[in-house]
Amino acid sequence: MAAVLETLETVKSVDVDAYKYGFVTDIESDRAPKGLNEDIVRFISAKKNEPSWLTEWRLDAYRRWLTMEEPTWARVDYPKIDYQDLYYYAAPKSMSGPKSLDEVDPELLRTYEKLGIPLREREVLAGVQGARVAVDAVFDSVSVATTFREELAKSGVIFCPISEAVHSHPDLVKKYLGSVVPVTDNYFASLNSAVFSDGSFVYIPPGVRCPMELSTYFRINEQNTGQFERTLIIADKGSYVSYLEGCTAPKRDENQLHAAVVELIAHDDAEIKYSTVQNWYPGDSEGRGGIYNFVTKRGDCRGANSKISWTQVETGSAITWKYPSCILRGDNSRGEFYSIAISNGRQQVDSGTKMLHLGKNTTSRIISKGISAGRSSNTYRGQVFAHRKASGARNFTNCDSLLIGNACGAHTVPYVESRNSSAQFEHEATTSKISEDQLFYCMQRGLSAEEATALIVNGFVRDVLQQLPMEFAVEAQKLIAVSLEGSVG
Amino acid sequence: MLEIRNLHAEIDGKKILNGLTLSVPAGEVAAIMGPNGSGKSTLSYIVAGRSDYTVTAGEVLLNGEDILKLPPHERAARGLFLAFQYPVEIPGVTTHTFLRTAMNAQRKTRGEEELKTADFIKIMRAAADKLSISQEMLRRPLNVGFSGGEKKRLEVLQMTLLEPRFGILDETDSGLDIDALRVVSDGVNALRSKERGFLVITHYQRLLDYIKPDSVHVMSNGRIIKSGGPDLALELEKHGYRDIVANAA
Numbered sequence A: 001m002a003a004v005l006e007t008l009e010t011v012k013s014v015d016v017d018a019y020k021y022g023f024v025t026d027i028e029s030d031r032a033p034k035g036l037n038e039d040i041v042r043f044i045s046a047k048k049n050e051p052s053w054l055t056e057w058r059l060d061a062y063r064r065w066l067t068m069e070e071p072t073w074a075r076v077d078y079p080k081i082d083y084q085d086l087y088y089y090a091a092p093k094s095m096s097g098p099k100s101l102d103e104v105d106p107e108l109l110r111t112y113e114k115l116g117i118p119l120r121e122r123e124v125l126a127g128v129q130g131a132r133v134a135v136d137a138v139f140d141s142v143s144v145a146t147t148f149r150e151e152l153a154k155s156g157v158i159f160c161p162i163s164e165a166v167h168s169h170p171d172l173v174k175k176y177l178g179s180v181v182p183v184t185d186n187y188f189a190s191l192n193s194a195v196f197s198d199g200s201f202v203y204i205p206p207g208v209r210c211p212m213e214l215s216t217y218f219r220i221n222e223q224n225t226g227q228f229e230r231t232l233i234i235a236d237k238g239s240y241v242s243y244l245e246g247c248t249a250p251k252r253d254e255n256q257l258h259a260a261v262v263e264l265i266a267h268d269d270a271e272i273k274y275s276t277v278q279n280w281y282p283g284d285s286e287g288r289g290g291i292y293n294f295v296t297k298r299g300d301c302r303g304a305n306s307k308i309s310w311t312q313v314e315t316g317s318a319i320t321w322k323y324p325s326c327i328l329r330g331d332n333s334r335g336e337f338y339s340i341a342i343s344n345g346r347q348q349v350d351s352g353t354k355m356l357h358l359g360k361n362t363t364s365r366i367i368s369k370g371i372s373a374g375r376s377s378n379t380y381r382g383q384v385f386a387h388r389k390a391s392g393a394r395n396f397t398n399c400d401s402l403l404i405g406n407a408c409g410a411h412t413v414p415y416v417e418s419r420n421s422s423a424q425f426e427h428e429a430t431t432s433k434i435s436e437d438q439l440f441y442c443m444q445r446g447l448s449a450e451e452a453t454a455l456i457v458n459g460f461v462r463d464v465l466q467q468l469p470m471e472f473a474v475e476a477q478k479l480i481a482v483s484l485e486g487s488v489g
Numbered sequence B: 001m002l003e004i005r006n007l008h009a010e011i012d013g014k015k016i017l018n019g020l021t022l023s024v025p026a027g028e029v030a031a032i033m034g035p036n037g038s039g040k041s042t043l044s045y046i047v048a049g050r051s052d053y054t055v056t057a058g059e060v061l062l063n064g065e066d067i068l069k070l071p072p073h074e075r076a077a078r079g080l081f082l083a084f085q086y087p088v089e090i091p092g093v094t095t096h097t098f099l100r101t102a103m104n105a106q107r108k109t110r111g112e113e114e115l116k117t118a119d120f121i122k123i124m125r126a127a128a129d130k131l132s133i134s135q136e137m138l139r140r141p142l143n144v145g146f147s148g149g150e151k152k153r154l155e156v157l158q159m160t161l162l163e164p165r166f167g168i169l170d171e172t173d174s175g176l177d178i179d180a181l182r183v184v185s186d187g188v189n190a191l192r193s194k195e196r197g198f199l200v201i202t203h204y205q206r207l208l209d210y211i212k213p214d215s216v217h218v219m220s221n222g223r224i225i226k227s228g229g230p231d232l233a234l235e236l237e238k239h240g241y242r243d244i245v246a247n248a249a
C-alpha cells in the first residue's frame, strides 16, 4: 500500500521523457575492434582465458549463425541491424577480471549507487529493511562485483560470474551450458553463444534452500556495443532458489542491441523462481534510440515434481522480443509465467511464453497483463503444447490487455496444440480501457489524472505484482508509474 | 458557500442545464428534487468537474472562488465532495488502499503532511464501525461486487474520512434498507456544522425526515423552477411534480 503512495510521488517528480537511469558513466574501456568474424570470437574467448572446448563451442555457434536468417514473424518493426557496425566486447579498463570490492573503480561503485544497487555488503546490512540480497553486477561485458559470495559458499551455493565458473567449476558449466537453449536454437541465441561476454552462474546443491535472494544487475554503458550476457542456473534435487534480474542503460540516440540467453535447470523436487524487472532505455517519445531486447529465456523442469516460475515486469526497451518458456519434462512438474508488459511512446513489445508439456500430470499457469499507452504496440504471443505422452497435462491461461488512449494497439496470439486427449487447456482473454468514469471517480476523490491512471493500472496488474519478492514489487510499482508518464491528457 | 449562477451546459450538442441558479449558504442543507432526467446528476457532475460536459454560460463559486476552470482533483482538495449516484468499480485496488491514497492525495495538494499508517488505520476503523462497514469489506477491491446499499454506505464513509467543506449527495438513499438509511443519515448529520454545506439530491421525503433540509428546490428541464422550505417536500410527496412543472412552463 505504501508502494502506491510512492508510485504517486514518483509520478509527480518525473518529467515526460525523463528516464531516470539515462546517465552515462565516464569510464575508460577496453574494446574489441568493431565488427564480427572468427577472430573476434577468438578474441573474446582469449580475453576470458577460456579452455579450448569453449572456444570451439563459440566458433561452432558463430558458423551456424552465419547460415541463419533473422526472424521476422514477430509483430515488431525496426531497420535492419548492421552486425558489422557493432562492438562485441567492452570492459571497464580498470577491471580485467572480478577482484575484491576494494579494488573496484570508485566510478563504477558510484554508478551502482546511483542506480540504487548496494554493492558494499556492509551497506546492505545497514539497510532499513535489512533485506539481504546477493548481487552480481555486470557492467557492459564484464561482471564487476558479486556480493555475499562467502556467506553463500557456507551453504554450498555457487554464485559467481559465468566467466569465472568456466574455470572454477568447468564440469558443471560443460555439462549444462547449451543444454536448455542449444547453440542452434534461434538466430539471437546462436549469436549470443558465439560472443557472450559474461553473466551469472548459480548452482544450488541438493536439498539446499538458498539462504537469500540472488540477483544480477545489468548495465549497458558503452556506445555501439552489443550486450550478450549468459545466465545459467542449476537447482539440484530438492533445492530452492529465488533469483532477480534488473537492467538499465543510458539514454542514447542510437539503438543498442541486447541479446541474452538464460538457461534454468530444475532437477527432481527443485524449484526456481526467476523474476525480472526490465527497465532498459525505451527510446524517446519520437522513437529515437532505445534498446533492442532480443532475449531467449528457457527453463527445463528436468526432474519429477520440479517447478520453474518466471515473473517479469517489462517497462523498458524500444523493442522487446522475449518468450520465457518452460519445458515440463519431469512428471508432475509445474511451470508458471506471470507477466506485466507496459508499452508507451513508440515502444514495440512482442512477448509471451511457451509451456511445453512432455511429462505426465504436468501443470502450467500463465497470467499476462499487457498495458499499452501512447503510440505503442503490445502483443502477447503464447504457446501451450501437450506431447502424446503428457497425460493429465493442464494449463490455465489468462491474458488481459489494458489500453490507455486511442493510438496504441494490443494483440493476443495464442497457439494451442494438444496431442493427448486427456490434456486440459483453459484460455481466458480480455481487453479493456481505463474508463472515463473510473478516472473521474478517482479525481473527484483528489487524485490527479496521472495518479488516477497509476492507481488503476496498479490494480490491473495486482495478481502479478503479488508474485514478485516484496522489495522488488515496490520497485516495479514505481516503475509502472514512471513508464506511464505522459500517457494521459 | 456554493453559488451557482445562470448555469448552461450541454453534452454531445444536447442542452441539459438551462440557466440554473442556486445558492447554498454555509451551515445549510439544501435538497433538490425533480423528475427523472431533469438534470440533477448532470448538475452534480459539472460542479465536480467532469470534463465531457461543456459549460456554455454561467459560473460556479465555492467560497467565493470560481471553480469551473479547476480540474476535479483541485476542486476536491478545496473541499468539494460528491457521493455518486452510481459509484464506480476499480478492480484490483483494495478499498483500504483507495481511501488512504485519496486522503493523502488531498493532503498533498493542500501542502499537508501524509497520514501515518497507524493513524490512518485508527481513523478508518472508527469511521467504518459507525457506518456498520466491516473490515472484510475494506480489504476487497473498491466497489467490486458490493451490493447497492454497500456502495452507498462506502460513499458516506469516504465523505466522513475526507471531511469536505461542501458535500453533494446524489440519491445516496436509494438502495438503502431501513436500518442503513438511518445509519447513513446519522453519518451525514454528524458532519453538519456551521462551516459545512450540503446539497442533497433525492426522490423521497423519507430521507429528509432524517436529514432535515433548510431549503428545498424543485428541478425540471435543467432549471430550478420552485424553491421553498421543508414543507415543499411534503407537498411534492402528496401531489407529485405535475402541477409545479405545468405552472413553470
Ligand SMILES: Nc1ncnc2c1ncn2[C@@H]1O[C@H](COP(=O)(O)OP(=O)(O)OP(=O)(O)O)[C@@H](O)[C@H]1O
Pocket (backbone or CB within 6 Å): B011, B012, B014, B016, B034, B035, B036, B037, B038, B039, B040, B041, B042, B043, B085
Ligand atoms: N452523454 C449524454 N448524451 C446525451 N444525453 C445525455 C448524456 N448524459 C446525460 N444525458 C441526458 O441528460 C438528461 C439529464 O440526466 P441526469 O442523469 O442528469 O438526470 P437526473 O435528474 O439525475 O435523473 P435521475 O433522477 O433519473 O437520476 C437525461 O435526459 C439524460 O438522458
Ligand SMILES: [Mg+2]
Pocket (backbone or CB within 6 Å): B040, B041, B042, B085, B170
Ligand atoms: Mg441522477
